[in-house]
Amino acid sequence: MTLIVEGVSRKVGAEDHIRDVSLSLLPGSLNVLLGATLAGKTSLMRLMAGLDAPTSGRILVDGKDVTGLPVQRRSVAMVYQQFINYPSLTVYENIASPLRVARLPKAEIEARVGHAARLLKLEPYLDRKPLNLSGGQQQRTAIARALVKRASLVLLDEPLANLDYKLREELREELPKVFAASGAIFVYATTEPTEALLLGGSTATLHQGAVTQFGPTPQVYRRPHDITTARVFSDPPLNTLTARKAGATVSLSTGGDGHAAGAFAAVPDGEYTVGFRAHHLRLERPSGEPLAIPAAVSVSEITGSESFIHLDAGSRRFVALVPGVKRLDPGSAVTAYLDPRDLFLFDESGRLMAADFARAA
Amino acid sequence: MTKTVNNRAWLLVLPVFAVVAFSAVLPLMTVVNYSVQDTFGNNQFFWNGVAWFQDLLDPSKELGGRFFEALWRNLLFSAIILAIEIPLGIAVALAMPREGWTVAVSLVLMALPLLIPWNVVGTIWQVFARGDIGLLGWGINRLGMDYNYTGDSFDAWATIVVMDVWHWTSLVALLCYAGLKSIPDAYYQAARIDGASRWAVFRTIQLPKMRRVLLIAVLLRFMDSFMIYTEPFVLTGGGPGNATTFLSIDLVKLALGQFDLGKAAAMSLVYNLIILVVCWVFYTVMTHTDASRERVEA
Amino acid sequence: MARITLDHLAHAYKPNPEGAGDYALKEINHVWSQGGAYALLGPSGCGKTTLLNIISGLVRPTRGRILFDDRDVTDLPTEARNIAQVFQFPVVYDTMTVRENLAFPLKNRGVPQDRTIARVEEIARLLDLARVLDRKASNLTADMKQKISLGRGLVRSDVAAILFDEPLTVIDPHLKWQLRSTLKEIHRALDITMIYVTHDQTEALTFADKVVVMHDGAVVQTGTPDELFERPAHTFVGHFIGSPGMNVLPCRVEGAAAYVGEGRIELTRVYPGLPEGRRIELGIRPEFAWLRSRGQGLPVRVRRIDDIGRARIARVEMDGKPLAASVPDALVIDGEEAALSVDPSHVHIYADGHLIPGEPLGRGGRP
Secondary structure (H helix, E strand, O other), X not given: OOEEEEEEEEEEOOEEEEEEEEEEEOOOOEEEEEOOOOOOHHHHHHHHHOOOOOOEEEEEEOOEEOXXXXXXXXXXXXXXXXXXXXXXXOHHHHHHHHHHHOOOOHHHHHHHHHHHHHHOOOXXXXXXXHHHOOHHHHXXXXXXXXXXXXXXXXXXXXXXOOOOHHHHHHHHHHHHXXXXXXXXXXXXXXXXXXXXXHHOOEEEEEEOOEEEEEEEHHHHHHOOOEHHHHHHOOOOOOEEEEEEEEOOEEEEOOOOEEEOOHHHHHOOOEEEEEEEOHHHEEOOOOOOOOEEEEEEEEEEEEOXXXXXXXXXXXXXXXXXXXXXXXXXXXXOEEEEEEOHHHOXXXXXXXXXXXXXXXXXX | OHHHHHXXXXXXXXXXXXXHHHHHHHHHHHHHHHHOEEEOOOOOEEEOOOHHHHHXXXXXXXXXXXXXXXXXXXXXXXXXXXXXXXXXXXXXXXXXXXXXXHHHHHXXXXXXXXXXXXXXXXXXXXXXXXXXXXXHHHHHHHOOOOOOOOOOHHHHHHXXXXXXXXXXXXXXXXXXXXXXXXXXXXXXXXXXXXXXXXXXXXXXXHHHHHHHHHHHHHHHHHHHHHOOOHHHHHHOOOOOOOOOOOHHHHHHHHHHHOOOHHHHHHHHHHHHHHHHHHHHHHHHHHHHHHHHHHHHHO | OOOEEEEEEEEOOOXXXXXXXXXXXXXXXXXXXXXXXXXXXXXXXOOHHHHHHHHHOOOOOOEEEEEEOOEEOOOOOHHHOOEEEEOOOOOOOOOOEHHHHHHHHHHHOOOXXXXXXXXXHHHHHHOOOHXXXXXXXXXXXXXXXXXXHHHHHHOOOOOOEEEEEOOOOOOOHHHHHHHHHHHHHHHHXXXXXXXXXXXXXXXXXXXXXEEEEEEOOEEEEEEOHHHXXXXXXXXXXXXXXXXXXXXXXXXXXXXXXXXXXXXXXXXXXXXXXXXXXOOEEEEEOHHHEEEEOXXXXXXXXXXXXXEOOOOEEEEEEXXXXXXXEEEOOOOOOOOOEEEEEEOHHHOEEEEOOEEEOOEEOOOOOOO
16 A cells, blocks of 8 residues: 655644645655654654544545545554553453454464564563553553454554653564564654664654654655754754854864865855764864864763763854763863864755765765 | 535535424424514414513513512622532532542442432422421421421521532532542652642632633532522422522423413513523633643643 | 751561561661762562651651751651641642742741742742742643642741652653752752652662662661662662663672683682672673674674664673673674673672672682
């Protein structure tokens, strides 16, 4: 099945929940909807599922217009943030429930449930009640139930948000394999950029009800078309400053200057918004011709493997992600370096003007 | 595509319109028809214009006089029972257990009065309050107080009020209990940490969180008490004198007792209108609080 | 302000606990010094919430005592303990303005009006709430509400400790960064003991000076973030801290080398007298294991390479066992065959899950 969302908007009262969204999702694909709370992820999923009807625009399945067709008449499965299972049924009965409703033969049900349970490592728990299981196992049960239906569209709305960090990590690692084994279209909503990167597939970044960019996940991450996309797809948050290019030199709003190399080489003189991710801000001078920014440490956070250094530079606050343990006293002065080849340059409307991707691995 | 679907949805609603038309609109139109006519029996009707309404709304006329008296009784009664049942219901809800097996027991006990039919409630209290054989009436008389609800207006009122409180306070309590149960434990814990007194906890946490259910409780109890008929009818029949003749009882007297169809029709229309207006006010207030809540959550 | 001492503390939810299995919290002895920032880290059901509730006074421990400085508070109710708490979901008094919310604890304690006003202004400035002081608290975003919760604790001058119960759960990722750095700055400015409960290692490690890792009702290790990262005392800590966690592989130790199947890994320490008949494993973090081209180390099979933006992580198999390793920037792997090199100073040996310290090479025990 191919799902095409064509210029879809949804208004509720005077509020725009979804604004002119167009997406084309291919069979067997994994599509991540990435955005903050209330960016429109759930609203968009409800439109795709047919739970809500769009105010304008069309939704096409295999070229056929299904706009307004109610959810019962579509082939859709959903998994929610909350672990939704039937508490009085065993795990087996929970997974089998949609098949029993569809009156499938017993042997077929057994085969499908067995397969899903194996895929999601639920085999030891099939006779247990969901409430006696860990959160991870409860959510696995809900995912298995969504899979056995063999719906052509599976929607997962922040399915890992209520799980412990480690369980989240474990399940996230398995999900791409689970998805690959099915030919359905998967749509997966999350607020976390790292989750999008780990899941791979394609990503649509959402901001205030609009899709700002849609494409292969690594490409959206490394080549955001505009500053909004870059912001949505950065954790720690995208650092920004203003830079003025004049001839061969660049001066920065935070103080500091340097040679107009890297991304700056490709743009005419003028003022730009510079965006860069936390791991691109270095505290040790890299090779080449880095831009140097005088800054003061405000907070250093150490995770053992790496350190997040919060810096004040001019009126801006940056986060730098540096490897290893770096204990810096608050208030101490440092020089932060930026390799001009790591930068995104945006014009005043926020459109990406230049970036040097030669280094992108 | 969207359009056809919408049209079909309208078709589904049609049967409801039909039922409403037959069950509500047609009878109402009959009433409107009666209210502008007069009759001297024999099924002969004469056009009478708005004369009944003029009479009804003029307290110096006989009809207007009894209407405003009954309306005043209704309002007083509603005010009294709201003033008692709402605070009492809240107090009971606060006192109910939050966990353990006692929860189920107290819920069942609270629900019991609600399950008794109105006329049975009236009958129970009619017997219960009798001075000769009723436990309550007999007991009060034994205490040296002169109590007779069939003879004394105050006693009649007191009996009806107590009966209504007994019958309906549990509804308020159950609604409030549901509201209280929805408050997360963290709120109580935070309040303890902040050093809040029991009263401050009630005012800053419990009351605001109960606001919505309280509005529903007030609405239900107001509508219900404003339309009260069965219990006083069974208990006092509107007496002594006209002391407990509420609008609904008066209406029945007028329509069926005196067969003044036109006057009764006019009175019931005005009665209806008052209820509609009050409903609308409550509805507006409630949706308004809902809307402001949603904005907050969004 | 206070030092918090947990003295032989244990708790069971059952009335008559017998075996260790009945205890939700096994015996714990611990001292948290005044002004420190601590984290209690562990998965759901590890006992961290029970411990938090004992400190806040919501749960009375089955055994042991809890002391604030030298005062035994075991039997004191929450309100008599001078603690403040920030909950998982924001708790604000909906009907009040932000200012009234912040003033509430002082009003309840009968603090004079003028002192209250000054203190509220001061705390609001610190938390960057000054511009919303007169707005209704219910109309604010989740992160603002969490700041108000925190502020209600901070306004009191007598607060001994502030407890945080997974306070960032409902906060969006980009706001978490701001709120976390605010917490750090507040901690530095006010010198209050802070205890932060979470299952999220990043939150625990970035917040705390000392992290207490809990598992199955017991403390498995207490240490600074770098200690927990570099020398996990238990394989559970190795697995739980770090993303991905430490690789743990069954091995055999002979002199200054460990063998995983046929693969030989050099060690910088020796382990004489390794107990017989126990499960011997080696632990190596993905950050200290590097993927190399074929032939430049221990042979491995590459299953997958994850690109997390700032780095790449390889999922490989060594002798049939799964393993995660870092991928150097410039490395290009062709096909499945590759190699692994490890930093021997970061390889640890565990017996039945517990770290074996071993002895430095060259001080006896050389094979």
